[in-house]
Amino acid sequence: MGGDGYTARLAPKWRRLLVIGSVAVSAPMLSFEPAVLGAVGARVVAVVLMAVQAAALFWLDARPRGAAAIVLAAGAGFQVLFPAFGPGVAFVVLCTCAWMRPAAESLWLLGLAVVAVCGPALVQQRWLPAGLWLVACLLAWSWGAQARARGARRVAERRQAALEERARIARELHDVLSHTVSVMVVQAAAADDIFEVNPAKAREAVRRTEEAGRQALAELRWFLRTVREDDGAEGSPQPSLDDLERLAESVRGAGLAVEVVREGSGPVPTAVQLGAYRIVQEALTNALRHAQGSTAIVRVRIDGEALVVHVRDDGNAGASPSANRGSGQGLAGMRERASLLGGTFSAGPHPDGGFRVEARLPIGAASGGAA
Structure with a gap:
């Protein structure tokens, strides 16, 4: 060589x-x-x-x-x-x-x-x-x-194409597994804490853990099919904006009260919907793992030619790692997703407390894009 x-x-x-x-x-x-x-x-x-x-x-x-x-x-x-x-x-x-x-x-x-x-x-x-x-x-x-x-x-x-594909696979695997595994860990810990005191609540936490595991397996199977097949997988659809409430429900079950607010209407390309969903998923996962807060609000707004995603929690933004919450693949993956869709991304402590994540994803430019 x-x-x-x-x-x-x-x-x-x-x-x-x-x-x-x-x-x-x-x-x-x-x-x-x-x-x-x-x-x-x-x-x-x-x-x-x-x-x-x-x-x-x-x-x-x-x-x-x-x-x-x-x-x-x-x-x-x-x-x-x-x-x-x-x-x-x-x-x-x-x-x-x-x-x-x-x-x-x-x-x-x-x-x-x-x-x-x-x-x-x-x-x-x-x-x-x-x-x-x-x-x-x-x-x-x-x-x-x-x-x-x-x-x-x-x-x-x-x-370069191989490196980009490896990065895409790593990003997708992180997004698919990080959220559900975090929910499973929280639920399992909760079940262990209350097993002797309230067996019924413990069984409910175990059932939620099972549901999260099944969800993770379903998404992982879909992802593996998309990797193996040139023209994409059939059957299990990619997550979209319509799945945000289901995502919020899984986080509520882990102890973080999440409110989802959607504003505006209009067609949103599949790639943008998937990108927005993954950004919200990672933001809520970080809030669940690092914030030590009790509530979070997710706002998704169609604003002209862009989809604006805003996630804020009431956690301890001053706790480490405050300026880089989810310091592994989290923030980097969200920023990369927004960039690949031609959008912008920002994250950091909110002036009124808590941590906020915001992404602005163009709709028109990405209308023919792929996830």
């Missing part, structure tokens, strides 16, 4: 094609009139160089620098022996190495190629071929470097 995070490898079949192609391209050279060593000597040396070049090409994937240097040296030898033939497969090797290695590492090979390819022509005072070989070297290296850059960009995009 190069410094740009991209790994380019030659498949065995392409190495074999390079070897066969180099022999096929170089063989006609033997019919040219040699410039040095005489007819027999020049051809013997050319055959040896062809064999060395073929062997180097076979190892091009494993040893790109050494193999490329050998091929370029063989190309320079071909030009010395048979000036009319040219540098052979040097340009193909230069392009391939520029694709296999990062640009910073293949620039030295470009310089070596210019010397090996253009040098013999300059020594022989063949100015036009020397200029043509120079242009060909620059083009071959540029094509290889551009191909690598495109490959590296695709790899980076796939890696």
